[in-house]
Amino acid sequence: MVSDDFTNCSAAFLQWFRHLPGATFHSSLAIQDLRSRHAGRGIVATADIEGDVELFRIPRGRILTTENSSLVAQWPNFFSDILDERVPKLVPANNGNGSNDSDINGAEGADSDIEDEDFLDHWLSLIVTMIYEYQLGGRSPWSSYLSVLPTSFDTPMFWSDSQLSELQASDLRGRIGRESADRMFRNKLVPLLRSKSEIFFAEGQPQLRDDEVVSLAHRLGSTIMAYAFDLQQDDNEEGNEDDEWVEDREGQMLGMVPMADMLNADAEFNAHLNHEDDALIMTSLRPIRAGDEVLNYYGPLPNSDLLRRYGYVSYKHDVHNVVELPWRFVHEAVKAHHGLSDEDLQRALAKIDEDELEDSFVVEYSSISPDPTGLLPTVGMTVTELPETFTIQLKALLKYLRKTKPGFETHELDFWTIADTVLQRRIAQYPTSIQDDEQLFASIRRLDAASEDLLRKQMAIMVRLGEKKLLANAKTFVEANLAGLPSEPPRKRVRTS
Numbered sequence: 001m002v003s004d005d006f007t008n009c010s011a012a013f014l015q016w017f018r019h020l021p022g023a024t025f026h027s028s029l030a031i032q033d034l035r036s037r038h039a040g041r042g043i044v045a046t047a048d049i050e051g052d053v054e055l056f057r058i059p060r061g062r063i064l065t066t067e068n069s070s071l072v073a074q075w076p077n078f079f080s081d082i083l084d085e086r087v088p089k090l091v092p093a094n095n096g097n098g099s100n101d102s103d104i105n106g107a108e109g110a111d112s113d114i115e116d117e118d119f120l121d122h123w124l125s126l127i128v129t130m131i132y133e134y135q136l137g138g139r140s141p142w143s144s145y146l147s148v149l150p151t152s153f154d155t156p157m158f159w160s161d162s163q164l165s166e167l168q169a170s171d172l173r174g175r176i177g178r179e180s181a182d183r184m185f186r187n188k189l190v191p192l193l194r195s196k197s198e199i200f201f202a203e204g205q206p207q208l209r210d211d212e213v214v215s216l217a218h219r220l221g222s223t224i225m226a227y228a229f230d231l232q233q234d235d236n237e238e239g240n241e242d243d244e245w246v247e248d249r250e251g252q253m254l255g256m257v258p259m260a261d262m263l264n265a266d267a268e269f270n271a272h273l274n275h276e277d278d279a280l281i282m283t284s285l286r287p288i289r290a291g292d293e294v295l296n297y298y299g300p301l302p303n304s305d306l307l308r309r310y311g312y313v314s315y316k317h318d319v320h321n322v323v324e325l326p327w328r329f330v331h332e333a334v335k336a337h338h339g340l341s342d343e344d345l346q347r348a349l350a351k352i353d354e355d356e357l358e359d360s361f362v363v364e365y366s367s368i369s370p371d372p373t374g375l376l377p378t379v380g381m382t383v384t385e386l387p388e389t390f391t392i393q394l395k396a397l398l399k400y401l402r403k404t405k406p407g408f409e410t411h412e413l414d415f416w417t418i419a420d421t422v423l424q425r426r427i428a429q430y431p432t433s434i435q436d437d438e439q440l441f442a443s444i445r446r447l448d449a450a451s452e453d454l455l456r457k458q459m460a461i462m463v464r465l466g467e468k469k470l471l472a473n474a475k476t477f478v479e480a481n482l483a484g485l486p487s488e489p490p491r492k493r494v495r496t497s
């Protein structure tokens with residue numbers, strides 16, 4: 001085997017980890033180089049491992065957190081200083097992906113990671129802590145760990161405009177937020193670190209220029225998004241009442257957990273991190289065969305969010321895809337279908353409490369969750385209902401039109417026809433069809449996927465294609481409902497008294 005920096009760093013990291021007091025690492029596991037399939041490092045079983053076996057254990061004191069770092073001892077007002085510097089919203093307003101109340105991984109929740117102020121405090125604190133540890137170099141207790149963390153990313157945050165354009169009409173494009181993060185790092189973070197230059201830029205430490213600090217902050221900010229775990233989780237609360245899996249990566253107390261974050265992940269997985277009082281323990285959920293990769297779970301994320309936060313996509317995550325339907329498309333469709341004026345529409349809308357209105361509605365497949373061993377049921381991906389808020393709001397609008405416009409009538413046929421038009425309008429926002437994308441995807445798969453540009457293009461096509469398939473599926477559902485209705489609306493009832 002050719003030994004390069006990458007393999008040397010993996011070996012040094014493993015050796016460091018094995019020597020941490022209280023840490024364990026199963027003898028049938030190895031860290032493997034998975035760069036040939038764009039998956040960086042991963043952990044693979046070298047012999048069969050049974051289910052419910054401890055794979056490795058990380059003592060809580062060895063987790064890279066602000067509390068465990070020596071930074072706070074040198075900067076006693078660290079937390080209050082960070083709170084003063086935070087910027088409430090890092091992403092442009094109105095970029096939420098609508099509502100999906102499944103959990104933090106739902107469309108809205110996925111966005112809330114950087115909109116949420118608590119998360120932002122923890123994220124920023126951890127960025128500063130990691131800058132501090134990086135600046136310590138070999139003197140950091142985590143230096144062997146830091147050297148296996150990535151220095152570049154394939155998340156859209158780092159894509160060119162032409163690469164981003166390949167996402168076409170995906171809602172993801174409005175949710176990247178690089179500019180606002182950049183502004184915050186430049187205007188807040190750099191002055192904050194400069195004000196503590198005796199801690200961050202002392203003699204003997206790298207003397208970074210401002211732009212270097214900003215790019216290091218971006219790099220670490222992205223590392224945290226893709227690697228950090230929520231440490232506050234209580235295993236008893238982990239599953240909700242339905243015993244569903246939740247993501248353990250996005251929460252209010254973030255920490256970088258050496259080794260746990262060497263696991264790649266998928267929508268089907270075979271390992272889970274258990275949170276105990278003094279340690280985090282990675283456990284196998286079912287037997288893992290020799291040669292199999294040990295996989296963690298990042299949550300029921302659509303491919304757009306997997307790409308946004310982790311920089312990769314996976315066929316298995318297609319089942320969690322989501323697409324937003326804007327409320328304004330409903331306005332347009334109602335107006336066109338019923339031949340209404342703007343005034344007609346506004347009069348009816350004025351009757352609805354604006355605060356209760358959603359700006360958009362999330363279309364998704366009927367929910368599929370992994371079982372307790374991390375496997376997904378083998379059922380087809382189908383849309384079996386329209387978003388509940390879509391139905392409520394459209395029905396409310398039609399009701400108020402009936403109240404405010406004399407002679408206005410609607411029937412079930414109108415509801416489904418409007419829904420069909422809205423879907424058609426959303427589908428038309430993507431300039432290429434499913435067939436175009438499938439052909440394009442097949443043709444570029446044969447090319448050299450080592451090219452960064454090509455890899456990003458492939459991932460963008462997978463995101464947009466998955467969204468188009470979801471919309472087509474939703475349209476089929478609506479068409480089936482239309483087909484089941486009488487084509488003529490019932491005759492007007494004549495009042496007899």
Ligand SMILES: C[S@@+](CC[C@H](N)C(=O)[O-])C[C@H]1O[C@@H](n2cnc3c(N)ncnc32)[C@H](O)[C@@H]1O
Pocket residue numbers: 037038039040041042148149150226227260261262263264265266309310311312314
């Ligand atoms: C927590 S790290 C996992 C370890 C990582 N592969 C490494 O080399 O450090 C998360 C990152 O791993 C990569 N990753 C995770 N699961 C993957 C998968 N199934 N396929 C490809 N890349 C994956 C992504 O780059 C993601 O941002």
